[in-house]
Amino acid sequence: MNKQDVSAVKMTALNCNVYYNEKQAIKDVTIDIRADEVTAFIGPSGCGKSTFLRCLNRMNDTIAGCRVTGDIKLDGEDIYGKAMDVVQLRARVGMVFQKPNPFPKSIYENIAYGPRIHGLISNKTGLDEVVKNSLQKAGLWEEVKDRLNESGTALSGGQQQRLCIARAIAVNPEVILMDEPCSALDPIATAKIEELIEELRGRYAIVIVTHNMQQAARVSQKTAFFHLGSMVEYGATTDIFTNPRKERTKDYITGRYG
Amino acid sequence: MIEDHQTQQVPTNWRDAAMQQRIKKRYAAEKRFRLFGFTTVIFALGFLVFLIGDVVLKAFPAFTAAEIQLSVTFDSTAFGLARTRADIDAAEYGAFIKAGLAKRFPEAQNRTTKRELRELVSEDAERVLKAAVEANPDLIGKTKVFWLPGSDIVELYVKNQLNAKGVVGERLASDTMLARLNSAQSNGELRKTFNTRFFSAPDSKHAELAGIAGSAKGSLLTLFVTLLAAFPLAIFTAIYLEQFAPKNHLTDFIEVNINNLAAVPSVIYGLLGASVYLGFMEMHRSASLVGGLTLALMTMPTIVIASRAAIKAVPPSIRDGAVALGASPLQAVFHHVLPSAMPGMLTGTIIGMSRALGETAPLLLIGMVGFFGDIPSSFNDGTAVLPVQIYIWASATERLFAQKTSAAILVLLLFLIIMNATAIYFRNRFEKRW
Amino acid sequence: MQIWPVIFALVLLSLVGFAVGQWRATVVLSRNEYLHSRPGHHGWYTALITFLPALVILIAVSFYLPHTIDAATLENLPHNEQPVDALSRQVALNEIQSLSQHSGILPSSPAMAEAAKNYEVRLRQATLWLAISVLGTAIIGLVVSSSQITTQFKARSIVEAIFMGGLSLSSVIAILITVGIVLSLLFESIRFFEKVPLLNFLGTSWSTQMAIRSDQVGSVGSFGALPLIYGTAFISLIAMLVAVPIGLMSAIYLTQYASLKMRRILKPVLEILAGVPTVVYGVFAVITIAPAIRAWGQSMGIDATSDSALAAGLVMGVMIIPFMSSMSDDALTAVPQSMRDGSLALGATPSETIRKVLLPAALPGIAGSFLLAISRAIGETMIVVMAAGQAANLTINPFKSVTTVTVQIVAALTGGDETFDSPRTLVAFALGLLLFIITLLLNIIALRVVKKYREAYD
The missing domain is CATH 1.10.3720.10 (MetI-like)
Structure with missing residues (x-):
């Protein structure tokens, strides 16, 4: 691990606090997210892990009354700073949601949507290429290549989620945030997504929020444990699950609460 | 696990000048879109302000009336010796006014100018004089100074709405007339008063006398009939469909029917009323009974839809609880579900009634349009309603009628605001959250 | 025709019916006998049987009588003053009505004054008939229904059946309105198309003013x-x-x-x-x-x-x-x-x-x-x-x-x-x-x- 240098740190958060109106949802979180790893956020419901995740691409901006203090940086650039453009930020930090949310358009249009609005590709053949590429990376190409013009909502739940991942990949992000991407899926579909995450690791920095500790153990290299808005412990996944330093982490992973 | 088998994706170059240009364009488009949305909201609001401001400004003068001072001599020869009630009834009060005017303006000698003189005083002045004599028969044979209601010309004059040539719309005052008005004005013989007649009088052919009492009462009677006919029927229908009706083709059909009826143009209901109530049942044309029943047909679906929503909002557990205690389904509904749903039903009813109050087109078709010079006293009397009165006055050319049109709109809007405010109050005050 | 006092009396009678029914049921109950229905149900039953049949009579009579009165009044006019068409008929009726309602209006002819007097007499008679028929029905209903009260009498079931019938009937009104719209539009439209060919209606020229006199050539417009x-x-x-x-x-x-x-x-x-x-x-x-x-x-x-x-x-x-x-x-x-x-x-x-x-x-x-x-x-x-x-x-x-x-x-x-x-x-x-x-x-x-x-x- 030591051979990986500091430049591999993709995102950092320093003393990050999040408030909903007067209520504090995130307390003083400091974390580094590495470009070549999968980072998992675990913790009981309402612990703030999803809230923190949404800060990383400023999706919290859409919620009225939400305020973020502290520094969150992407490649050393403050994402809440004046120079940062939220549209570009979200293109660089993609997001996959809890419930698959394909647009009510064709599979092709779902993928092509992002590259089009950002003007990444101008010609039809280039776009076809991006669609094919993204679907291949998301492991969906073989299943849908003959029906690209069918509605994205007609796919099965697991396929829809992989479509959403492909959609995020298509805008060539640097980080992919996944907010409990498997919680609405059956075990087989879940296994496919986990496989996919493993495939994507290294290409993109991946942050995954999950309820499922086995899943965190399976897919991630780093794990952060959140509780009551604070980040209790952060470290290598193997350490967190085998040798937690904090009592609360231990209680949680041994199933005392949560 | 395969370590480091993937290499980092090459990031998009967002700093590229073309890309920056593009982002700028996208934000400009965003701004334009947002501004367009804001503009449309402002347009709609602005129109509302313009509409109401226009009505209020134009309505304002209608609340002012003019009076003219005149010394009237009640010539005792006009009353007979006995001075009975019949004599007082039969006396020619117009003649006293003519005499009084001739005395005040002695320069008017020929027939044309004398007729012109008479145009200074409203026709209603005769009634005022008669009432004075009835109240005090001792006036007979005496002379007294009266403030008499002025004609439309006088009214326009005191409102400064006669222009230099004395021409306004259809009304034309001659130079001599203007001279007389000027002299009366400088002698303090003209004054402005609050126009109580507008609220107490029925429609009239004379613009200065026309009021909304007839049409307002017509509206009241009509709405009363509508409420009486539509409310129970609608409530019963809603209860039945929501609580008792078996799910079958008939109830499905009824449901589709009600939804469609709520969207049928109101003028169709007028045709139905004309054909069934007037043609088939031979009820009285223009009567508030017919108007009310026609509007009831139109209002019922609205109330049914609102009432069903209100009943639906009551959780079934309330009804089930009552039934479990041994109440019959009917008792459970009437004792427990209905009281909870009532505020919602009343809100829907008030909203339906306020729509009925503003409705015009179907009433035109059953003959509620025309001149009705009396305040209706029964449900069978021909009458106009407020919106129809507005329609009638709006097509008159005289300026005073134009003012009254706006004033009547103001009154109508006031009623509507009161009704809707009541509905909102009901909804907020009594609505239970489950 | 004075209809409101009759309605008022009918409502009053129904209230009396409710009280009587409830009271009689209470009396039966006080003998410690088991009653199928509660006294309130008996009250409702009596009130409904008093009210409903009388209401039917009231509606029927009050729709029927005005027409017969109008017709009889006009029939008594001298021959030369008989109205010739629907419009003049309405005008004559309006005059007669306002003559009988307001004093101090001058009749257009002595025959009209006479007719107005006739009209008033007929109106008074009609009111009397209305009152007798409606209130009579109500009283019969009251007597019959209140005598039915026994321990076994299932007043509740009947009352609930009546209410249920009322509820389902009112929901059919929605259909009736639609049917009414369709039928009245169809019926009058058919009469229209009897006079004007469909092709004319589908044409591009709209000029209804020509159809003033039916004997003109091309009068259809x-x-x-x-x-x-x-x-x-x-x-x-x-x-x-x-x-x-x-x-x-x-x-x-x-x-x-x-x-x-x-x-x-x-x-x-x-x-x-x-x-x-x-x-x-x-x-x-x-x-x-x-x-x-x-x-x-x-x-x-x-x-x-x-x-x-x-x-x-x-x-x-x-x-x-x-x-x-x-x-x-x-x-x-x-x-x-x-x-x-x-x-x-x-x-x-x-x-x-x-x-x-x-x-x-x-x-x-x-x-x-x-x-x-x-x-x-x-x-x-x-x-x-x-x-x-x-x-x-x-x-x-x-x-x-x-x-x-x-x-x-x-x-x-x-x-x-x-x-x-x-x-x-x-x-x-x-x-x-x-x-x-x-x-x-x-x-x-x-x-x-x-x-x-x-x-x-x-």
Whole structure:
């Protein structure tokens, strides 16, 4: 691990606090997210892990009354700073949601949507290429290549989620945030997504929020444990699950609460 | 696990000048879109302000009336010796006014100018004089100074709405007339008063006398009939469909029917009323009974839809609880579900009634349009309603009628605001959250 | 005919019936016997049996008697004063009625004064008959029903059956109204088409003024409805050009951009526009907008009439804005938040999200509201009656005047020809039938689309 240098740190958060109106949802979180790893956020419901995740691409901006203090940086650039453009930020930090949310358009249009609005590709053949590429990376190409013009909502739940991942990949992000991407899926579909995450690791920095500790153990290299808005412990996944330093982490992973 | 088998994706170059240009364009488009949305909201609001401001400004003068001072001599020869009630009834009060005017303006000698003189005083002045004599028969044979209601010309004059040539719309005052008005004005013989007649009088052919009492009462009677006919029927229908009706083709059909009826143009209901109530049942044309029943047909679906929503909002557990205690389904509904749903039903009813109050087109078709010079006293009397009165006055050319049109709109809007405010109050005050 | 005292007495009798029924049941109960129903049910039973049959009699008699009185009164007029047609009949009746109601009105002839006196006598007799028949029925009902009270008598079941019957009957009224609309429109339309051939109705020439005398050659007149349909479509088009962009965009602004507080204030304020009676819009169109358009047109060198299609269409468009806006609002808020998040998370701007994701997703709902708005526009009456013209032109110039189906319906029935037998009057029903069918189709399709759409996101 030591051979990986500091430049591999993709995102950092320093003393990050999040408030909903007067209520504090995130307390003083400091974390580094590495470009070549999968980072998992675990913790009981309402612990703030999803809230923190949404800060990383400023999706919290859409919620009225939400305020973020502290520094969150992407490649050393403050994402809440004046120079940062939220549209570009979200293109660089993609997001996959809890419930698959394909647009009510064709599979092709779902993928092509992002590259089009950002003007990444101008010609039809280039776009076809991006669609094919993204679907291949998301492991969906073989299943849908003959029906690209069918509605994205007609796919099965697991396929829809992989479509959403492909959609995020298509805008060539640097980080992919996944907010409990498997919680609405059956075990087989879940296994496919986990496989996919493993495939994507290294290409993109991946942050995954999950309820499922086995899943965190399976897919991630780093794990952060959140509780009551604070980040209790952060470290290598193997350490967190085998040798937690904090009592609360231990209680949680041994199933005392949560 | 395969370590480091993937290499980092090459990031998009967002700093590229073309890309920056593009982002700028996208934000400009965003701004334009947002501004367009804001503009449309402002347009709609602005129109509302313009509409109401226009009505209020134009309505304002209608609340002012003019009076003219005149010394009237009640010539005792006009009353007979006995001075009975019949004599007082039969006396020619117009003649006293003519005499009084001739005395005040002695320069008017020929027939044309004398007729012109008479145009200074409203026709209603005769009634005022008669009432004075009835109240005090001792006036007979005496002379007294009266403030008499002025004609439309006088009214326009005191409102400064006669222009230099004395021409306004259809009304034309001659130079001599203007001279007389000027002299009366400088002698303090003209004054402005609050126009109580507008609220107490029925429609009239004379613009200065026309009021909304007839049409307002017509509206009241009509709405009363509508409420009486539509409310129970609608409530019963809603209860039945929501609580008792078996799910079958008939109830499905009824449901589709009600939804469609709520969207049928109101003028169709007028045709139905004309054909069934007037043609088939031979009820009285223009009567508030017919108007009310026609509007009831139109209002019922609205109330049914609102009432069903209100009943639906009551959780079934309330009804089930009552039934479990041994109440019959009917008792459970009437004792427990209905009281909870009532505020919602009343809100829907008030909203339906306020729509009925503003409705015009179907009433035109059953003959509620025309001149009705009396305040209706029964449900069978021909009458106009407020919106129809507005329609009638709006097509008159005289300026005073134009003012009254706006004033009547103001009154109508006031009623509507009161009704809707009541509905909102009901909804907020009594609505239970489950 | 004094109907109110009779109704009052009937209600009073029913209350008495309730008290009697309840009291008798209590007496039976006090003998410690088991009663099938509670005393209140017996009270209700007695009251209903007192009230309902008498009410039927009351309605029947009060509809029937006035006609017989009118007929008998007119029959007694001397031969030379007998009314010749429906109109003069109405005039004579009106005079007789006002003579009998108000003193101090001079009768037009001694025979009229006589008739008024007759009328009054007949009226008094009729009231008496009404009272006897209604109250008699009520009393019989009261006596019979109160004597039925025994321990075994199932008053509750009967009362509930009556109520249930009442409930289900009233729900059938909705069907009756529809049937009434269809039948009356059909019936009068058939009478119209007996006089005017269908081909004439489908023609392009509208000139009903020719049908004044039935013995004239070519007296039928021209009832070509196409110019009216065209005018309706033309004005509706102008209205939709105003209402759709403004209504849709204001819905977008209120749902997507405005803060919660702003939305809470602005939405009800917009809805005030929907509550303004159409006659007020009509006045506004004819007094303020039409002259303004005319003046503007003249300043631009366009020859604009004072009853231009543009004035009516613009004001109608404003009338439809709140309707379009609130329906689109519903459609937009029905699109799941996740759709919006998904697009924003890809780096789309809010307007890109709205245009490329939300609007396509809400399209069926918006299409439904669009159809309902069209149906509103073509059925709207007062604005066009006041602001649009009477001349049936086929023009695409919005500064010229066109007429609409609803304008001609109103014109046909308010033209002073008050009997339903000339084609000039009957054409209103043929036009009404046309209007009804078109709006019904639009509504059915729209409600289907909206319903399907709601199900898709539930």
